[in-house]
Amino acid sequence: MHKVRGFIAKRGTISLIGSLVSIIVGLLLGLLLLLYFNPTYALGGFVKILTTGFGSPEKFAKVLYQAAPLILTGLSVGLAFKTGLFNIGATGQYTVGAFVALVLGIQFQMPWYIGLIGAAAGGAVWGFFPGICKALFNVNEVITSIMFNWIGLFMTNLCFANMPKMLANYWGATNADRTANLTRANRSAVIPKMGLDGLFNSNYMNISIFIAVLMAVAVYIVMQKTTFGYELKACGYNRDASTYAGINAKKNIVLSMVIAGALAGLAGGIYYLSGTAQYTIVKSLLAMGFNGIPVALLATSNPVGIIFSGMFVSYIQVGGDSLQPEFAKEIIDIIIAAIIYLSAFALLIRGLISKWISKKEREEGEQ
């Protein structure tokens, strides 16, 4: 028993258990909601949520396909958290990233890797503005990035609507409300599949999940092992002490937002250069960027943890989608949201576990 508790008492382990427990609690709440909305199909539906993702290679490919951008937006939010900033602008950066990637791919007929670099650059620019406003004028980054979310969205919509070559109807389809099907417009702009599509028997499968995991590892190394990461974290934890130590806090705030923006922009590029997604011109912000927030929270902003929390959120979404038609799309969204947001209580659960351990140890000490 002592050995077990010694293992549990390690900080990393407590984080992990905290996340797992909150996931279970979230799932139980999901089950309750299922029972409330449609008791007949509730249990079957619950099993579906849990198993669909692993049910077939195709579905698993879908999980990985959605996980890649989620991991990247999660990294974006998580990295900013570590620097003491709340990047609620991930969705705007994601949108601008998608815009640049698609323009490069369709309008300028560039290959996919140029598109991805452009996406990251576009997102970086969109992160730069809130960063510089925060650093120079101390304007709260939440306000600026929310405004930039909308600016990014409408700018993208406006541009696409006025760029005939970008739209699907230019390439032989009928609809003018979305961007062109990339496989028709420019095959070289589609992210390579390297035979993975055959392996998984799914069109959704490409190398983007590896790019996302690679970025997560890179962020981990930067934050943990480099002087740059040390400075970013120092600024996040205590800006005054960083200034005192001669760290240029303003520069680090801007850089942190630029990198966060680049990660979110890359997410947009990866999703829309998959060849299976088309950007639809609508007046609502894209959920992928916001979902980065629970992904980051669930992993307590740990870059390696974000790989798994991104996969989890994606898995639940794929499972949820399979509940149709027994459950309405909106109800599924509510259930998924309940699961995800309850899962983000990881920090709370972590505190409870620490408390429980010290109490147990005390009781044993008394015996």
Next chain:
Amino acid sequence: MSEYIIEMINITKEFPGIKANDDITLQLKHGEVHALLGENGAGKSTLMSILFGLYQPDTGVIKKEGVEVKISSPNDANALNIGMVHQHFMLVERFSVLDNIILGVEPNKMGVLRTQEAREKVIALSEKYGLKVDPDALVSEITVGMQQRVELLKMLYRDNDVLIFDEPTAVLTPQEIEELLEIMRNFTKEGKSILFITHKLNEIMAVADRCTVLRKGKYVGTVDIKETTKEKLSMMMVGRKISLKVDKEEIETGKEILAVEKLVVASRTGKKNAVKGISFKVRAGEIVCIAGIDGNGQTELVSAITGLMKVNAGTIKLLGEDITRMNIRNRSKTGLSHIPEDRHKHGLVLDFTLEQNLVLQRYWQPAFQNAGFIKADAVREYALKLIEQYDVRSGQGPITIARNMSGGNQQKAIVAREIDKNPDLLVAVQPTRGLDVGAIEYIHKQLVAQRNAGKGVLLVSLELDEVINVSDRILVIFEGELVGEFDPKEVSIQELGLYMAGGKRQDDLTKEGA
């Protein structure tokens, strides 16, 4: 009626890696001032937090008037008429004095606030105990001493009869300390009982009736103040003999290290100048002390020298090099170290580990990084060296989160980091604030060692004992100007006090430059 109003019997409390209280018994008599003495990390604050309901003891019982009670929250403590003045005040800055006093027990009629009665009660209390405050002033606009009075009034307003003072004098000027001790005497005359946490022996001798001493979480003993001496108390507290005097030999001063010329610095609010044309020099091998009452421009002067604030006019030269507009990192490279006034705000990144904090000023040096990658082994090795050399104690060594360390050891870590940089000029601002005699002795020795090694030390202190004991030369600052220069061997505390309060000044000083 029981002889004791409060008894804490066989209290034990353990935190991960450390036994903060180990079988401690404390008995408070009716109407006495009972001092609780111990080094940092001895367990004083933990014990008082248990009494105030912030922590639960693992074992042991608390009795009030001989009846066992359970205190599981500050609300329970309040219900038992136990009040506490925390070391860091618990006030809402943007509320008025009156609002702060009634906070939590707001008098109301069906939810509508009724302050008139409260106001009368507060005014009556403040007259009775000589605690003058303006009930309508905003807390953010009154002095620290005033804020403490608000805390005292909070307890009186709640009719508390057991008052816990957690290091109340740490933030006060000498005059305010005198007043506070007088107020405490008044409280006991009115039948209130006081628990007084401190490690200032002078104050204990002046005001306490009895004293309980803790050491490393263990109970050492309880003594009658009438039958003891400062030396005996410090011996009990530290477990060894402590010299309360600083040993210092005469040495020749050498070349000029720091030269400040007609320096003007705006105040932090920017409305007027806080430093008004100050000039002075620090030479190699001397400790120059800036003495003054808090808020007379010391903070701004130091901030300008260390680079935290911009200079409006004048020059600062370090080793002959003009550093007036140099950034902080380059000042540090030129040979400046800074032990900051506020160790939590500036001195440490509290959520970093101890080792990360120890390299805060040098993580960028080639010894600790290669092409931007931190050399974890080198950092660990360096941290272990400093921890050993400067006796920094913590639960888990280099990987302890700085937040979980005691105040004294946090300060030791900062001192270790700044001195180990081997600076030509060490700027130390209240380096011993809130520390116990053991740590104070240690830090004073380090300052003197720097001086003996031919470095310059600029010390800013509010403690006159420290000013007289440690420095080679004293400069008194009043309202942003230097008003006197003294040799510590030839000046009395009373004389200094006069200059600090603006009652006297040496007129030639500002013209010539000290």
